[in-house]
Amino acid sequence: MKSKLKIAIVVHGRFYAFDLARELIQQGHDITLFTNYPKNIVEKFGIPPQYVKTFLLHGILTRIFHKLTQVLPIDSFDFFFSPLFSRWATKIIIKENYDAIHCFSGIAEELFKAIPDTTIKFLVRGSSHIKVQKQLLVEEEIRANKLLNQSIEIDQPNDWIIQREEIEYQLADRILVLSSFAYKSFIEQGFPPHKLKILPxxxxxxxxxxDIEIIEARCQRILSGKPLKVLMVGTFSLRKGVIDFVKIAKNASSNFQFQFVGGITSDGYCLFQQNNKYIDFIDRQPESELKEFYHNADIFIFTTIEDGYAVVLSQAQAGGLPILATTNCCAPDIIVENETGWILPIHNSSAFVEKLQWCHGHRQELSEMVTKVYQNFQPRDWSDVAVDFSKTIENYLTQK
Incomplete structure (x- = not known):
C-alpha cells in the first residue's frame, strides 16, 4: 500500500471537506483542496494556503445569486454554476497525476468524464439519494402547507440536478455516504451495494x-430540579423538522427551556415569528463559538426530516449531551438506545415530548446518562475519519 496518497478534494463551499483535508495533510498525504472559499478563510480551519486552489469569483457570484433567489421569484442558477466549477477544477486536475479525486455531488460530472480511469473517482453524497431526498421534501412541503394553512415552498432538488447527480452516480467508482440511513436510501433505489461505502x-x-467541571455542573443542574435546557443547532428550516420542534417546545411544559442556534430560512420564518415566545432563538454562530451552547445545555434534540449525517450530533455527543433524534440521519449509527439517547420517528413530536417528560421524571438516570455519554461513548475525531478515508482509497487501489 502507498504510504503517501495524492488526493484532490473538490468542494463548492466547505461542508466537511476542510476538516478532512486538514487531517489528511497532518497525516502526511499530498492534498490539494479545490474550493470557492478565500484562502485566508480556509487557513482558519488549519489548512495552509499552499494546499488550496480557490475559484473565488465563483464563490462571490454564487452567494449573490443565492440571495437573489431568496427574495425574487427566480429559479436556482445551479445549471450554470455547478458545471462552471467542475470545468474550472478539471482544467487544473488533469495536469496532475492524482491517486484519487474526492468530489462532492453536483459538481462532478465534467470532472469525472475528463480524468483518466487510472485515477479513482470517489463521489460523496452529503444527503440521502437525491430521489429519496426529493420525495421526503415534497411530502414535508405538502404537510407544512396543510398544517400552517399557507403556501410555503421548500428548497428541494429540481429535475436538472436530479438528472445530473444520477449521471455522477454512474460515473463514480465509489459513492461515499455518511450514514446507514443514506446507504439504505441508495439500496432502495436499486443501487449496487459494492459501489457504496459508509464514511461516518x-x-x-x-x-x-x-472539562469535567462542565459535566459536573450539568449533573448538578439536572438534579437540582431546575428546568432542563434543551438545545438544537442547525438551520431553522422545514427540512430540519422545525414543525415538530415547535410542537415539542409548545407541548413540553414549563419544566423545559428550549434554545435554537442557527440561521432561519424563508420557509421557516413564519414559524419563527409565531413561536419565539416558546424558544430562545440565537443567530448562526461560528463553529468555534458553538461549544459554549453545548456546554450550557442538558439535552440535545434533532428533529430532521432528512440528513446525510448532521455533524452537530457528533459535536453534541462530544460535549457529553444525551440526544433525541430522528431516524433519518446518522442517529441510528451513533446513539445507543436508552444509554446515550433515543432514536425516534420523523413527524412524531409526541414521542419526543414523552422522552423529555421521562428525562424530567428520572433526573438521576438522566444525570447518569450524561456521565456515561461523556466517559464511554465518544464520537470519532476528524483524524479517525481521515484514517478511514485513506484506507478506503488504499483498499480500492489494491483491488484494481
Whole structure:
C-alpha cells in the first residue's frame, strides 16, 4: 500500500471537506483542496494556503445569486454554476497525476468524464439519494402547507440536478455516504451495494470536549430540579423538522427551556415569528463559538426530516449531551438506545415530548446518562475519519 496518497478534494463551499483535508495533510498525504472559499478563510480551519486552489469569483457570484433567489421569484442558477466549477477544477486536475479525486455531488460530472480511469473517482453524497431526498421534501412541503394553512415552498432538488447527480452516480467508482440511513436510501433505489461505502464523520474533540467541571455542573443542574435546557443547532428550516420542534417546545411544559442556534430560512420564518415566545432563538454562530451552547445545555434534540449525517450530533455527543433524534440521519449509527439517547420517528413530536417528560421524571438516570455519554461513548475525531478515508482509497487501489 502507498504510504503517501495524492488526493484532490473538490468542494463548492466547505461542508466537511476542510476538516478532512486538514487531517489528511497532518497525516502526511499530498492534498490539494479545490474550493470557492478565500484562502485566508480556509487557513482558519488549519489548512495552509499552499494546499488550496480557490475559484473565488465563483464563490462571490454564487452567494449573490443565492440571495437573489431568496427574495425574487427566480429559479436556482445551479445549471450554470455547478458545471462552471467542475470545468474550472478539471482544467487544473488533469495536469496532475492524482491517486484519487474526492468530489462532492453536483459538481462532478465534467470532472469525472475528463480524468483518466487510472485515477479513482470517489463521489460523496452529503444527503440521502437525491430521489429519496426529493420525495421526503415534497411530502414535508405538502404537510407544512396543510398544517400552517399557507403556501410555503421548500428548497428541494429540481429535475436538472436530479438528472445530473444520477449521471455522477454512474460515473463514480465509489459513492461515499455518511450514514446507514443514506446507504439504505441508495439500496432502495436499486443501487449496487459494492459501489457504496459508509464514511461516518466526526467532531473536533479538542474544541467540543468539555472539562469535567462542565459535566459536573450539568449533573448538578439536572438534579437540582431546575428546568432542563434543551438545545438544537442547525438551520431553522422545514427540512430540519422545525414543525415538530415547535410542537415539542409548545407541548413540553414549563419544566423545559428550549434554545435554537442557527440561521432561519424563508420557509421557516413564519414559524419563527409565531413561536419565539416558546424558544430562545440565537443567530448562526461560528463553529468555534458553538461549544459554549453545548456546554450550557442538558439535552440535545434533532428533529430532521432528512440528513446525510448532521455533524452537530457528533459535536453534541462530544460535549457529553444525551440526544433525541430522528431516524433519518446518522442517529441510528451513533446513539445507543436508552444509554446515550433515543432514536425516534420523523413527524412524531409526541414521542419526543414523552422522552423529555421521562428525562424530567428520572433526573438521576438522566444525570447518569450524561456521565456515561461523556466517559464511554465518544464520537470519532476528524483524524479517525481521515484514517478511514485513506484506507478506503488504499483498499480500492489494491483491488484494481
Amino acid at each position: 464523520l466526526g467532531a473536533q474533540l479538542s474544541v467540543f470536549r468539555p
